[in-house]
Amino acid sequence: MKICVLPGDGIGPEIMEQALRVLEALRGDGFNFEVETALIGGSAVDATGTPYPEATSKAAKAADAILLGAVGGPKWDTLPREQRPERGLLAIRKELNLFANLRPAILYPELANASTLKPEVVAGLDILIVRELTGDIYFGQPRGVREENGERVGFNTMVYSESEIRRIGKVAFEAARKRGKKLCSVDKMNVLEATQLWRDVMIEISADYPDVELSHMLVDNAAMQLVRAPKQFDVMVTGNMFGDILSDEASMLTGSIGMLPSASLDANNKGLYEPSHGSAPDIAGKGLANPLATILSAAMMLRYTFNLEAQALRIENAVKKVLAAGYRTGDIYEAGTRRVGTKEMGDAVIAAL
Numbered sequence: 001m002k003i004c005v006l007p008g009d010g011i012g013p014e015i016m017e018q019a020l021r022v023l024e025a026l027r028g029d030g031f032n033f034e035v036e037t038a039l040i041g042g043s044a045v046d047a048t049g050t051p052y053p054e055a056t057s058k059a060a061k062a063a064d065a066i067l068l069g070a071v072g073g074p075k076w077d078t079l080p081r082e083q084r085p086e087r088g089l090l091a092i093r094k095e096l097n098l099f100a101n102l103r104p105a106i107l108y109p110e111l112a113n114a115s116t117l118k119p120e121v122v123a124g125l126d127i128l129i130v131r132e133l134t135g136d137i138y139f140g141q142p143r144g145v146r147e148e149n150g151e152r153v154g155f156n157t158m159v160y161s162e163s164e165i166r167r168i169g170k171v172a173f174e175a176a177r178k179r180g181k182k183l184c185s186v187d188k189m190n191v192l193e194a195t196q197l198w199r200d201v202m203i204e205i206s207a208d209y210p211d212v213e214l215s216h217m218l219v220d221n222a223a224m225q226l227v228r229a230p231k232q233f234d235v236m237v238t239g240n241m242f243g244d245i246l247s248d249e250a251s252m253l254t255g256s257i258g259m260l261p262s263a264s265l266d267a268n269n270k271g272l273y274e275p276s277h278g279s280a281p282d283i284a285g286k287g288l289a290n291p292l293a294t295i296l297s298a299a300m301m302l303r304y305t306f307n308l309e310a311q312a313l314r315i316e317n318a319v320k321k322v323l324a325a326g327y328r329t330g331d332i333y334e335a336g337t338r339r340v341g342t343k344e345m346g347d348a349v350i351a352a353l
């Protein structure tokens, strides 16, 4: 099994180190792997002048799965758009056709106090957001800034083809079928034609999934419902931009974005796995970052790309044990628990394995 490792920027390298140690600890247990490390994001810009170098593209294509830390940082914020670290991420998603982004938001009981919402509103929360990742206004043409009547006009295009909607819809229905059998499709059909088509296609697909209850919600209402009564949701499916926004919102219901993994899959379950959080430049290199989202991303990789459900569960259960035993990095720390750094958290997970 070939894993392409892209540590990236900021805290990326240090959290990746812990995820790799966890995978190493599982080696042999039905799981043998090779690692090829490559550059992406700001560190790639520094070394090669581009955020997604040819060598990285080659390594990513040759691998079965890609494990990514995080990209970006203030150092690269003023570069031209083409050289911004985020471009590296958008390029790899598009090039590898990673259209299905799975973003779970799970509240671990031990962390109920970390949420800014009342414990009774979020206790037991377990939502999966399925975000389309290679279409929509993120990639639509035309786009740009042009001169019109003596002033600058900025424009982007929200566009979805029927086939793009259908393939993400299927992923979402399949996911709902394996969980609580409830799927909420989020759109803005009262204003945007592209999302009217989205809703129509979702309804068409639902004929093949009579066991899954499909509902629809306008995105503004969905944003409100997520903080009002988030437990009404099981699986949510939405487009690239709405999914970007709603998944950040959902992650905060759990109190710490430092806990949440994600998977971006193609049609054959080749995937890119990364924590949902960013590169946290303010704490980079200090050994303070929470490695659990990256470790849980490695678990998702074992589940979705390598079909190793038992090993994925071993990692997830180890994380639960470590939380139950009171280990906390700074982002999830509260009085009475044991504050640890990045490496100690990795050690604790390995011991729990």
Ligand code: IPM
Binding pocket: 086, 089, 090, 244
């Ligand atoms: C995400 C991020 C990216 C996105 C950025 C870094 C390009 O916010 O993965 O949610 O907008 O998709």
Ligand code: MG
Binding pocket: 244, 245, 248
């Ligand atoms: Mg985002």
